[in-house]
Amino acid sequence: MEKIIAVNDYEGKDGYSGVSGFEVVTDKQSIKLFIDNSQSCCENWGYFFCNDDPQQFIGSDLREVVLTDTALNEAQMKANELNPNDKLFEGGVMFVNLETSNGTLQFVAYNEHNGYYGHNAKVVSTQLTHEETL
Numbered sequence: 001m002e003k004i005i006a007v008n009d010y011e012g013k014d015g016y017s018g019v020s021g022f023e024v025v026t027d028k029q030s031i032k033l034f035i036d037n038s039q040s041c042c043e044n045w046g047y048f049f050c051n052d053d054p055q056q057f058i059g060s061d062l063r064e065v066v067l068t069d070t071a072l073n074e075a076q077m078k079a080n081e082l083n084p085n086d087k088l089f090e091g092g093v094m095f096v097n098l099e100t101s102n103g104t105l106q107f108v109a110y111n112e113h114n115g116y117y118g119h120n121a122k123v124v125s126t127q128l129t130h131e132e133t134l
Contacts, residue, residue, distance in 0.1 A: 001061045002028040004100065007054035010034055014122065021048035022107060024098065026062055029126050033096055035109045035134070036119040046111030046119050046134055052104075060102040065127040068095040068106075092134035094121045109134060 003026060010023040010032055021034030035046045098105040109121035111134035118133040 001063070002026040004057050004060050004062055004098075004105075006058065007050075007105075011037075014120070017120070019122075021109070022050065022054075024054075024062075024105075031065065031098070031123070031125040033107050033109070033121075033123050035111065035121040041117055046109055046121065048107055048109050048121070050105070050107050052106060054105060057098070057100055057102050057105045060100040062098060062100055064097075064099040065123070065125045066097050066099065067123075067128070067130060068097050092118075092132070094123075094130075094132050094134060096123050 004024060005027060006023075006025040008023045008025065010019075010021050012019055012032075012034070014034065014036075017036045018038050019034040020037040021032065024031040024033070033048050035048055037047075092111055094109040096107045096109075098107075111119050111121070120131055121134050122131045123129065
């Protein structure tokens with residue numbers, strides 16, 4: 001088992017791209033969840049979001065890191081000026097669950113674009129490394 005020590009906002013680079021999201025620090029690793037954070041043209045680039053209070057998971061045991069379903073949180077998308085009902089919307093979502101001794105800590109990457117400018121969302125951890133264009 002490994003303990004979650006901190007959950008921080010994350011800004012960095014992945015190759016040539018700037019990225020933003022979250023970093024979950026445990027006593028054994030640093031888990032990074034991020035999405036490209038630069039605009040290619042006239043699209044709204046995506047973001048990683050956590051509806052849970054990450055501070056409630058500090059000190060819990062991390063059991064598993066998994067990808068899950070693709071249900072849309074439309075209220076949160078609209079709050080971030082992404083419009084799932086827009087006929088030009090071509091974005092996607094990626095849900096990542098951290099299963100802990102305190103329950104599930106869930107993160108989600110949202111992206112909106114016009115069909116030409118997807119952005120890469122990535123999870124990097126010991127348990128799972130996954131990249132997806134949203």
